[in-house]
Amino acid sequence: MSDLLPSDGGYRVLARKYRPANFDSLIGQEAMVRTLGNAIARGALAHAWLLTGVRGVGKTSTARIIAKALNCIGPDGQGGPTISPCGECDPCQAIAAGRHIDVVEMDAASNTGVDDVREIIEAVRYAAVSARFKIYIIDEVHMLSKNAFNALLKTLEEPPAHVKFIFATTEVQKVPITVLSRCQRFDLRRIPQEKLVEHFGRVAAAEKAEVDAEALELVARAAEGSVRDGLSILDQAISHGHGAVTAQAVRDMLGLSDRGRVRELMGLLLAGDARGTLENLRAQYDLGVNPDMVMQELLELTHTVTRAKVAGGGDATLAEADRASVRDWAERLAFPALHRLWQLLLKGLAEVQSAPLPIQAAEMALLRVVHASSLPDPSDLVRRLTQQGGDDAPREEAPAREPEPELRMAAAPPPTPAPVPLRPEAPAPETVAMPASFAALVELFDGQREPLLAQILHDRARLVRYAPPLLELNLAGSRPDVAQQLMRCLQLWTGERWTVTLTDKDGEPTLLEIEQAAMAAERQAVLDDPAVRKLMSVFPEAELIDYGVDPEAAAAAGTDEDMRSA
Template sequence: MTALALARSWRPKTFSELVGQDHVVKALTHALDQGRLHHAWLFTGTRGVGKTTIARIMAKALNCTGADGSGKMTSEPCGKCPACMEIDAGRFVDYIEMDAASNRGVDDIAALLEKAAYAPSNGRYKVYMIDEVHMLTNHAFNAMLKTLEEPPEHVKFILATTDPQKIPVTILSRCLQFNLKQMPVPLIVEHLEKVLAAEKVEYEVNALRVLAKAAQGSMRDALSLTDQAIAYAAGKVSEESVRGMLGTLDDAYLIRILDCLIAKDGASLLSVANEMGERSMSFSLALQDLSSLLQKIAAAQVVPESVLEDWPEASEIRRLATQLTKEEAQLFYQITITSRPDLSLAPDEQTGFAMTLLRMLAFRPGIGGGGNSSPAPSAPPVSTPRPAASAPRAATPAPAARVSAPTAAPVSVPAAAAPTAVASSAGRPDWHALMRQLPVRGLVQQLAFQTELQEWNDSATGVRATIVTPMPQLASEASVGRLADALTAHFGKPVKIVIEKGEVEGKTVAKVDAQIHQEKRMNAEQMIAADPFIQQLEKEFGAKVVGGSVKPL
């Protein structure tokens, strides 16, 4: 005889056997014990969390007569009376299960409601269980409204759905609604341990954790995957066999990936991706597992006690939490979750996964490539001077002079010039010219353009620069570090930056650029206003130049 699947043979038959839905069990048992029964219940939740199981237990509780045949409605059905045994066997005439996915029309509902008027044949109540009720048509919903609101005393309705948003509010208002929770991984593992112990199957706890995680909150899926793992392993259910069956990634690969990112080792990153490809692993699941690991690392950085001792990777999470900055953990997590949908667009999943790893390396704060070690500070690129840049700069231009001279706009200064090209006679550099010259981009450039030099202490061992910024939110540790690296490369000696918050006395590069742009815009508007053709349009057609629409080239 063929053995029943674990999901069927281990289906709970009483409320006490039900796992993970204590809030629902508590409400229903109290209602049964006190005799305060509603006429319609709606169970919502994802697949495999116990909606149909609870409906069958409720049907038994409503119709149980006890082992001696004289029992009353109870929250603890006996399982031995004819009603309990026939409901478990699926042949109780007064318990009707209907699949709304295949019986969704108004005629199907009308036939069901017509039979509801008749008294039960064998039981105390007629119990109608409509599964996936959200699949009914609008006409079918409307047809059952009146009966659902005021059914005969001998009729109880149990509705179940995985998508309650599609159920009309007129139906929802007539039911008691219970939202069934997804099963947490520890609870699934605990239940699987009991099942495999009773089935006399050897197992590894880590293998059960992998199965529980793959089930994604569904106890039925967990039992089905366990059935498959038993057949696949042909013996002991081990972590290795389960991962091989599911194509999931060993945590060791994830740890190696993060270690390679920390070491800035691009070659090893690609080597890990190639190894995973050779083992035919699922790269989509790999990104899912990597994002989960990064979330645990980020949580450990903020709340160290969130790392549980029973996690196999607990020690590695604590180590990586100290070696990655909070910004890096957040950045890697964001890249991981946003790259999963892109795998389908890549030439193949392995290529997409490898590009995701390289993207993490490329966008890691302070990193511009994937060498085996920290990249040495490179010399600033040499550019051909523009004609406007050929005029000699004033040693220490006054703020007004910088504003009035358009040639002081963001013009590339020859990067090969000696550091003294931006230094005054007193050794204090022209901060504005220096900031324009540095090869920095993005947030670091924004920080550079929003600062003013306050102190410049130059010694044989290095430079200590105190700068003031009105926008301290730009002065993150990573941005200040990259600005200091660029200054160190420029002057050939260590430069330490001290950030102070406050309003600048003069004008920052950003303010100078904004004023220059404003002057150019005003000049452009004056030129447009003085243009004879524009004046003719205004005179003959009543045209007007929209304020703020003129932009200088």
């Protein structure tokens, strides 16, 4: 255990023990290191740098490394500024220990006023005592007051040649633009998960701790791109496991031990089991799990399923049972259902976080998801309403269409038939009659399981000429390949070669505009009806929300007194 104890006999946490001492040990910031190295080699040093990024990516460590790089004199005392400070000379060791008189670190969160900045302004006039440059490192610089920023501007723009400023902040949007324009800015990126895994593996080996690969993946994932956060978690995990860290131990430590219950809860939601959903949530709540954590884990699981549906594969940080469920849900759930589930859970999380009783808000949010599982697909519902609201002329019935998979997932649902591909490799099973009108052509696309093209034709297409197999449309703003897609589909379905031309000529109103105009005319006709006018005169503040036209009832409307009594 002696290697874990520094010279002062106290334990140093891993985040401090393995803080980068030079640019070679700074991971994930290659672009910044290259820029600084070139600037130092050319002698083109800025007078102020601004380091931005989320917590734990190395802003303060980078500031200290820059200070060492500018003031390093080498082991022989004859060196100059270098991208690779030696770490052995007096300036390097003093800066690393935080005791160099010419490198001043200030926390803007504790020193926010004009008086604190005035001390800097007064001190910059004097030359460095023993270093090449006098360097001021101001952490969380966005915390300075407006007056403090204004007092610093002149000195920041034209500091003496021996003075350098290094600012660090996690909220760059709060730094005045007048300050930003006077600094050379470096955005430190989140560290990729794979690099964190490698780094934590090296740290674990140096600490002589046995950490399995899945546990390292979990720690890196929980770190969210922050080296410091990840090292703190790893430090805790090593202590938790007495030097041997397993994935299950990390899950226990992070509150992820009952992933099985979350998986079970997701299954209950998708099956529309309201009672089972509430019992599962209450069981987790009784064990001390916060309701907002349950909502977050459900959101994370929904995101994982959606990614698996898009890209395939599995998440290595999940147990095998979780991976099997994710694969199953990714195969069975359609994208609209996943998107609705995400939106419902996201709204529920916001309600839980702001509710006075989070458990009640969580229960209501999950019941809303259960209720949504029994609702039809919105696009299918709109399609049905559109068909019901069409003209009364007889028309050929479109082939029956399988509904989109709903949010509910049965235990063993039948396989969902695949939609007809846009570029089919097999011949069409049967040709259809040539559409008699443009509206019939749009219905053909809808019936042949091409809802996207059907919606484009219905909502945005202005008909210029319809003479099958010739079609000329005004489709402003559409992709150039829409015409090719339309021709392929029409040739496949009708057996004839079509010519579809997109033009900027003025065309007829879109089918959507025609339907909206018809609905507006019908509504106005209802408002103009004598019976409705009489009702409006009796109730002047009334508003027509919905209506159903019954000619016989309208003709038999009573007197004003009858209406008042009604």
